[in-house]
Amino acid sequence: MKVLAVAVFAAAVVAMMTPSPALAWYCSARSTSGATGWGRAPSLAYAKAIALRECAVRTPRSATCYIMYCR
Numbered sequence: 001m002k003v004l005a006v007a008v009f010a011a012a013v014v015a016m017m018t019p020s021p022a023l024a025w026y027c028s029a030r031s032t033s034g035a036t037g038w039g040r041a042p043s044l045a046y047a048k049a050i051a052l053r054e055c056a057v058r059t060p061r062s063a064t065c066y067i068m069y070c071r
Helices: 002-017 044-057
Strands: 025-031 036-041 065-070
Touching: 025 044, 036 044, 044 065
Parallel strands: none
Antiparallel strands: 025 036, 025 065
16 A cells, blocks of 8 residues: 555656646747748747747748747
8 A cells, every 4th residue: 555655646746747738838920921930849938939930931031020929
């Protein structure tokens, strides 16, 4: 019985330490030409950078990408 309690406690500790997808930031970007991009990362700054880079890949040189929202 004691071994089972220790195993359950250890599993609970490991579950609390692993990051969940809900903790990640998701950002969406759109360009003035209509192209879009999105990024997902644990850090808000990284998620914004990824979204802007993905948008820039699909955007002509004369257009600019902007962050639409982050969650």
